[in-house]
Every structure is written in C-alpha cells, then in structure tokens.
Amino acid sequence: MAELNTQAKEAAAPKLNEREIVAYLKAHPDFLARHPDLLESIELKHRSGSAVSLIEKQVELLRAKNQRLEDRLERLLEAARDNERRQDNVHRLARTLIRAPTLAGVAAGLAKCMREDFDIDATLIGIGAAHYKRHDIEGIVPIEPDGRLARALDDFFRTRLIECGPIDAERAQLLFPKATAIRSAAIVPLEKEKSLGFVALGSREAERFAPRQGKLFLELTADLVAAAVRART
Known part of the structure; x- marks a missing residue:
C-alpha cells in the first residue's frame, strides 16, 4: 500500500x-x-x-x-x-x-625609406612639365602633356584617383625602368586639386598593392613627397 x-x-x-x-x-x-x-x-x-x-x-x-x-x-x-x-x-x-638638401636627395631618400622600411622595391616621382623640365635626376621625371607617360596613365590623370593593384610588364617598365619583375604598384596623385604630379610605388609581390587596400599610408606619403617637391622647385 x-x-x-x-x-x-x-x-x-x-x-x-x-x-x-x-x-x-x-x-x-x-x-x-x-x-x-x-x-x-x-x-x-x-x-x-x-x-x-x-x-x-x-x-x-x-x-x-x-x-x-x-x-x-x-x-x-x-x-x-x-x-x-x-x-x-x-x-x-x-x-x-x-x-633632403635637393630634389635628388628627395628622390634618393624616398627610394631608400620605401625599400628599407616598407619593403617597396621601386619608386618614381612624376612632376608636371610646367613645374619641372629636367631629365638628370634619377627617380624623378617630367610629365609632358602629350608624352608617353601621360598617354599610358590617361585614366589616372583624368580621374586623379589613387590606382592600386597588379601592373602589366609594359607599364611597369615605363614607370620603373631600372627595376625588374615589378608585379603590383600604387600610383598616387600629388596635390590632387593642383595636379602637381604623382608618386608611384612598385613591388615584386603581386599582392603588395590591392585595389581595395587602405589608402591612408599612400595619401600620407604623397603629402610628404608633394611638400618636399614644392619646397625645392
């Protein structure tokens, strides 16, 4: 129970x-x-x-x-x-x-810092022919309005926007004639509103520069280069 x-x-x-x-x-x-x-x-x-x-x-x-x-x-x-x-x-x-005491020093200093501190293999500073006409400084070239460089970068000069990504051999040779096997690059305007020119950075690594990467470092580099160029032209 x-x-x-x-x-x-x-x-x-x-x-x-x-x-x-x-x-x-x-x-x-x-x-x-x-x-x-x-x-x-x-x-x-x-x-x-x-x-x-x-x-x-x-x-x-x-x-x-x-x-x-x-x-x-x-x-x-x-x-x-x-x-x-x-x-x-x-x-x-x-x-x-x-x-840097001279424009040559600016170009050499830029190349050295990019190579040693940022693993960037090649650099080029392009300056509009109205501001610069010399051809004797390594790493700096004048941009002629109808020149080969202006034609190859027609879209860049038209939009004035940063270009990042893979680069073909022909354009790499044009921008970095003394470098070999450059596979990616960034082209950044100098004084975008005033069209002073550009700074180009090249790398042997295909993925070093990518279209959607952050742009802060590139913009800062361009600002520093533009200020150095203006002070010496």
Whole structure:
C-alpha cells in the first residue's frame, strides 16, 4: 500500500521540462554552489563516448575561453606593435624628406625609406612639365602633356584617383625602368586639386598593392613627397 501511495504521489507531482529547468538555474545561479555534490555526480557525455563530470566540463570550457582571450590579446598586441613600427617608419620618411638638401636627395631618400622600411622595391616621382623640365635626376621625371607617360596613365590623370593593384610588364617598365619583375604598384596623385604630379610605388609581390587596400599610408606619403617637391622647385 505504501508503494502504491508513493507512485500516486509521483504521478500527481508536476513534471518539469528542460526549458523550465534551464530557466530555474539561470534565475538561481548559486544553485550548484549550494549543492556542490551535484557538480561531481552530474555526468556529461563526451563525443568519444566517455563521460566527464560537470566540474571537469566547466574547467574545460574555462580553459578554452581563456585560450581564446589570450589569442585575441596577442593579436591586439601584434597589431599595436605593427602600428608603432609603421608610425616610426613614417616619421623617419618625413625627417628624410624634410632634411633632403635637393630634389635628388628627395628622390634618393624616398627610394631608400620605401625599400628599407616598407619593403617597396621601386619608386618614381612624376612632376608636371610646367613645374619641372629636367631629365638628370634619377627617380624623378617630367610629365609632358602629350608624352608617353601621360598617354599610358590617361585614366589616372583624368580621374586623379589613387590606382592600386597588379601592373602589366609594359607599364611597369615605363614607370620603373631600372627595376625588374615589378608585379603590383600604387600610383598616387600629388596635390590632387593642383595636379602637381604623382608618386608611384612598385613591388615584386603581386599582392603588395590591392585595389581595395587602405589608402591612408599612400595619401600620407604623397603629402610628404608633394611638400618636399614644392619646397625645392
């Protein structure tokens, strides 16, 4: 009879579904702290088929979370170190161009900084023929309105927009005649509104310059080069 009464009581007791249990545990986060024995008695099936206690599972989850946080922190620190290096390199470029005594020094300083600090293999400064007519400085050329260079860069001179991406061998030879195997390049206007000219940067890496890459560094470089050129022409 006692057994029948117990069964009747169990049948009459309301049954909780999983959602209600989850809601209760969320509403009472200290439940397991008040019943620590459950941490060791509750088992979770592992994918391998073995069972682990709830506390072991929590430790595993915490370790995984900690590893993700450490990885994210390392990425942030590496990005910060990269930004610091770029900032130092840009400062060096600015100092080099400011201190250059001549246009030849500007061209040589630009090429050296780009090569040593930014892994850029070739450079060229093009200046409108109205401002510059010499042909004796390596790394600087005059841009004749009907010249070969102006014709090859017709779209650039028409839009005055930065061009970045792969470069064909013919155009690479025109811009960087003393460099070999230039596969990507960036062409950036100098004083866009005044059409002073351009600065071209070339790389042997096909993906060094890409159409959708950030333009801040290129614009900053162009501003520095334009200021150095203006001060010496």
